[in-house]
Amino acid sequence: MRPFTSTIFAEMTALANRTGSVNLGQGFPDTDGPRAMLDAAKAAIDSGANQYPPGPGVPALRQAIAEHRARYGTRYDPDTEVLVTVGATEAIAASLLALVEPGDEVLLIEPYYDSYAAAVAMAGATRRAVGLTEEPGTGRLGLDVAALRAAVTPRTRAVLVNSPHNPTGTVLTRDELAAVAALCVEHDLVAITDEVYEHLVFDGREHLPLAAFPGMAERTVTISSAGKSFNCTGWKIGWACGPAPLLDAVRAAKQFLTFVGGAPFQPAVAHALRHELPWVDGLRDSLQDKRSRLAEGLTDAGFAVRPCEGTYFITADVRPLGFDDGERLCRELPERIGVVGVPVQVFADHPERWKHLVRFAFCKRDEVLDEAVTRLRKLG
Numbered sequence: 001m002r003p004f005t006s007t008i009f010a011e012m013t014a015l016a017n018r019t020g021s022v023n024l025g026q027g028f029p030d031t032d033g034p035r036a037m038l039d040a041a042k043a044a045i046d047s048g049a050n051q052y053p054p055g056p057g058v059p060a061l062r063q064a065i066a067e068h069r070a071r072y073g074t075r076y077d078p079d080t081e082v083l084v085t086v087g088a089t090e091a092i093a094a095s096l097l098a099l100v101e102p103g104d105e106v107l108l109i110e111p112y113y114d115s116y117a118a119a120v121a122m123a124g125a126t127r128r129a130v131g132l133t134e135e136p137g138t139g140r141l142g143l144d145v146a147a148l149r150a151a152v153t154p155r156t157r158a159v160l161v162n163s164p165h166n167p168t169g170t171v172l173t174r175d176e177l178a179a180v181a182a183l184c185v186e187h188d189l190v191a192i193t194d195e196v197y198e199h200l201v202f203d204g205r206e207h208l209p210l211a212a213f214p215g216m217a218e219r220t221v222t223i224s225s226a227g228k229s230f231n232c233t234g235w236k237i238g239w240a241c242g243p244a245p246l247l248d249a250v251r252a253a254k255q256f257l258t259f260v261g262g263a264p265f266q267p268a269v270a271h272a273l274r275h276e277l278p279w280v281d282g283l284r285d286s287l288q289d290k291r292s293r294l295a296e297g298l299t300d301a302g303f304a305v306r307p308c309e310g311t312y313f314i315t316a317d318v319r320p321l322g323f324d325d326g327e328r329l330c331r332e333l334p335e336r337i338g339v340v341g342v343p344v345q346v347f348a349d350h351p352e353r354w355k356h357l358v359r360f361a362f363c364k365r366d367e368v369l370d371e372a373v374t375r376l377r378k379l380g
């Protein structure tokens with residue numbers, strides 16, 4: 001575990017707290033989720049939902065998850081094909097531990113969320129990271145399908161796909177996902193998808209689950225969680241959905257990681273999935289405005305902002321301001337001007353490719369974003 005001793009998020013949040021900085025590093029909202037969801041958790045505690053819940057999750061939540069996935073045209077049996085986990089993080093780790101053997105290779109899309117590399121290592125597997133590439137003209141970081149194809153070897157067992165994508169804000173298109181699906185079918189790969197930002201897609205875009213593509217239902221474990229959709233990142237209620245033969249293995253791994261978790265939060269999230277999706281639409285619209293607000297502020301401050309299609313992160317190129325190393329800059333910023341961001345290069349096996357990008361979270365109140373921009377202007 002030597003390469004994985006501390007996460008960049010914990011490190012940067014500690015730095016923000018120590019220096020009193022505006023924290024646009026770790027992605028967590030500074031407002032609460034829907035009132036009725038919070039009340040449902042309190043009511044669950046008061047009604048005694050305080051002991052171990054059933055291993056696969058409380059039935060009402062599994063049912064609500066299956067109904068929610070049906071929106072995308074994907075069908076899961078709540079009894080055998082849905083598993084509640086301690087956040088998406090556990091679902092990702094349990095899926096890799098369950099479905100990948102030591103010596104297997106797992107394809108990741110770089111930059112990638114930090115827990116993937118650690119979970120692949122814990123499974124004894126090897127990661128192969130394929131970089132998103134900048135599209136000429138727009139600067140969008142898109143999927144390099146040819147590079148992904150070229151990275152497949154006889155040992156490749158799985159591909160882990162994250163869309164909407166943290167840290168870049170890219171939302172994979174239908175064509176990109178179709179190409180991933182075709183690759184999986186051709187090489188008989190398992191797909192593990194991380195869709196935690198599924199509701200946070202902007203400018204009329206649509207979230208498309210990989211499991212809905214031809215040939216994918218039987219080979220895909222679809223993962224999501226409540227944290228980002230309902231502003232409750234600390235509740236750590238996540239889930240995995242997939243065909244029973246795959247889910248059986250994921251459930252077996254999960255029961256020896258945490259066994260169960262979050263008893264009173266599970267019925268509250270069931271309520272949220274059933275009744276609070278209009279609230280989430282409002283959250284998405286407000287985040288879209290915040291995206292534009294921070295993008296304008298960063299541009300005014302001299303950064304070159306990359307397109308952000310979803311999530312609550314935006315990436316900015318620091319080179320126009322005369323810096324060439326995002327990580328060094330992020331370590332200096334808190335002391336210098338009191339702002340925390342996260343360097344994109346820490347999410348990569350080829351850090352030199354991402355050295356110029358810094359990620360800023362915009363899931364914050366407008367006045368917090370404005371204060372960050374006021375401080376960042378001092379860099380120019």
Ligand code: PMP
Nearest residue numbers: 087088089113166196225227238
């Ligand atoms: N995947 C991605 C891409 C994330 O950004 C996060 C951040 N929380 C997670 C997984 C983990 O989700 P959870 O908090 O539900 O474990």
Ligand code: GLN
Nearest residue numbers: 007009010025026027166
């Ligand atoms: N997902 C959040 C982010 O990307 C943080 C999660 C964490 O702190 N592990 O910033």
